[in-house]
Amino acid sequence: MTEIPATHSDLLDKKTFAHVATIGPDGEPQNNPVWFDWDGAVIRFSQTKGRQKYRNVQREPRLSLSILDPDNPYRYLEVRGKVVGIDDDPDNEFIDKMAQKYIDQPQYPWHQPGDERVVVRVQPVHTTTMG
Amino acid sequence: MTEIPATHSDLLDKKTFAHVATIGPDGEPQNNPVWFDWDGAVIRFSQTKGRQKYRNVQREPRLSLSILDPDNPYRYLEVRGKVVGIDDDPDNEFIDKMAQKYIDQPQYPWHQPGDERVVVRVQPVHTTTMG
Numbered sequence: 001m002t003e004i005p006a007t008h009s010d011l012l013d014k015k016t017f018a019h020v021a022t023i024g025p026d027g028e029p030q031n032n033p034v035w036f037d038w039d040g041a042v043i044r045f046s047q048t049k050g051r052q053k054y055r056n057v058q059r060e061p062r063l064s065l066s067i068l069d070p071d072n073p074y075r076y077l078e079v080r081g082k083v084v085g086i087d088d089d090p091d092n093e094f095i096d097k098m099a100q101k102y103i104d105q106p107q108y109p110w111h112q113p114g115d116e117r118v119v120v121r122v123q124p125v126h127t128t129t130m131g
Numbered sequence: 132m133t134e135i136p137a138t139h140s141d142l143l144d145k146k147t148f149a150h151v152a153t154i155g156p157d158g159e160p161q162n163n164p165v166w167f168d169w170d171g172a173v174i175r176f177s178q179t180k181g182r183q184k185y186r187n188v189q190r191e192p193r194l195s196l197s198i199l200d201p202d203n204p205y206r207y208l209e210v211r212g213k214v215v216g217i218d219d220d221p222d223n224e225f226i227d228k229m230a231q232k233y234i235d236q237p238q239y240p241w242h243q244p245g246d247e248r249v250v251v252r253v254q255p256v257h258t259t260t261m262g
């Protein structure tokens with residue numbers, strides 16, 4: 001298992017975004033911000049089954065998360081990792097937990113009828129840091 | 132040429148970071164924040180020749196920039212694009228301009244002896260937005 005450098009592991013516990021780069025169907029990079037959490041072993045983020053990113057990580061499990069320190073934008077942590085699991089989230093338990101963390105609401109307010117949520121679990125493989 | 136949606140083009144003029152996803156030597160995504168500017172046609176960011184990202188964009192010109200609105204983190208713009216030029220910046224003119232924009236200093240303060248800077252020019256190909 002790859003260790004997160006102790007100098008930057010605090011970023012994984014902050015209320016900041018991870019910009020998640022995945023590989024699209026034609027091998028091109030795709031990139032967008034997500035809410036995430038970290039349990040000391042895996043980074044988790046939510047995704048709906050309708051989104052391109054969900055298909056991307058099923059095809060190519062390698063991804064990279066770029067995370068800025070909200071308290072010092074000249075500190076960052078990049079976590080390159082691989083998707084080690086995609087779990088259904090039928091009761092929106094995980095996305096509701098993220099809503100609590102990020103916007104202090106017990107329920108995710110932007111749920112759309114028909115959205116099927118999953119939890120993507122990422123194991124760190126390599127890190128880069130600045131600051 | 133791909134248009135940047137008028138609803139989100141203001142993000143390209145703000146003092147915010149672009150998280151740049153490129154493709155590494157083994158086809159894996161890499162991702163990190165950069166300063167950038169936009170002239171209405173291309174996005175530009177600085178890079179040193181010693182960095183992996185410089186080699187990445189020479190090998191694979193497709194990249195993706197994920198840009199959050201600093202004034203509303205639930206607005207973002209993703210710009211997928213291709214590198215249309217890499218220009219030497221021997222006098223650090225461009226990186227100094229970025230230092231002026233981002234940290235209000237006329238000269239980039241973290242220049243290291245031996246760093247050779249280039250300016251990467253990116254033409255937008257596709258965009259996604261939220262918020």
